[in-house]
Amino acid sequence: xQQVMQIPQYQHVQEGExxxxxxxxxxxxxxxxxxxxxxxxxxxxxxxxxxxxxxxxQKRLTFQFGEAKKNSSLHITATQTTDVGTYFCAHxxxxxxxxxxxxxxxxxxxx
Amino acid sequence: NAGVMQNPRHLVRRRGQEAxxxxxxMKGHSHVxxxxxxxxxxxxxxxxxxxxxxxxxxxxxxxxxxxxxxxEGPSILRIQQVVRGDSAAYFCASSRGQRMNIQYFGxxxxxxxx
Numbered sequence: 001x002q003q004v005m006q007i008p009q010y011q012h013v014q015e016g017e018x019x020x021x022x023x024x025x026x027x028x029x030x031x032x033x034x035x036x037x038x039x040x041x042x043x044x045x046x047x048x049x050x051x052x053x054x055x056x057x058q059k060r061l062t063f064q065f066g067e068a069k070k071n072s073s074l075h076i077t078a079t080q081t082t083d084v085g086t087y088f089c090a091h092x093x094x095x096x097x098x099x100x101x102x103x104x105x106x107x108x109x110x111x
Numbered sequence: 112n113a114g115v116m117q118n119p120r121h122l123v124r125r126r127g128q129e130a131x132x133x134x135x136x137m138k139g140h141s142h143v144x145x146x147x148x149x150x151x152x153x154x155x156x157x158x159x160x161x162x163x164x165x166x167x168x169x170x171x172x173x174x175x176x177x178x179x180x181x182x183e184g185p186s187i188l189r190i191q192q193v194v195r196g197d198s199a200a201y202f203c204a205s206s207r208g209q210r211m212n213i214q215y216f217g218x219x220x221x222x223x224x225x
Contacts, residue, residue, distance in 0.1 A: 033213075041218075042202055042216045043154065043202065044216070045213050045214070045216075048213070088153060097142070097144075097206065097208070097214070098144060098156045098159050098167060098170075099144070099146070099154070099204075099214060101153040101155070
């Protein structure tokens with residue numbers, strides 16, 4: 001199956017700084033999804049990208065899908081303490097839709 | 112408008128006991144997925160079920176683990192003769208099953224094996 005690598009594994013930022021996490025695959029992906037998991041919580045769906053070069057924004061969050069559909073990024077502008085958590089990218093298999101998750105990036109905010 | 116309901120939220124078992132984890136999908140959803148998350152790791156797919164059918168169990172360990180989604184009632188993930196390595200968070204997700212449909216996750220069951 002598809003393998004999805006995610007970097008960095010951890011990121012500590014001062015409140016107000018920007019944050020970016022990257023997701024990479026060795027093979028072309030038909031789609032990429034992003035989830036956020038708060039400490040002790042469950043994954044919450046953020047966005048889905050399907051088109052080459054697609055860019056979507058949600059307030060301070062910007063999601064990109066690479067032109068070759070092998071990589072994706074999530075950028076948060078001016079982080080806030082509510083952004084704390086682990087951000088996962090995931091790919092949905094064609095047909096059965098099971099999700100293959102990236103390794104995640106844990107974001108901590110220094111107030 | 113209830114979301115995906117999982118119970119129990121926390122489950123403690125001694126080695127050799129059985130663990131039963133339950134998942135009720137969102138209203139209108141007939142597709143259920145189970146994922147396991149080991150401490151400090153990402154989520155790993157275990158099994159995909161529709162009502163009365165196992166569609167894909169490629170992520171399930173060959174022994175001790177089983178899953179069902181009966182015509183009536185919740186989906187059940189059953190772990191027999193638990194071992195310490197089974198300690199993890201088990202998440203259930205449901206969807207309508209359409210192409211690239213969003214999966215909604217339950218709050219999970221945290222299993223601790225003593």
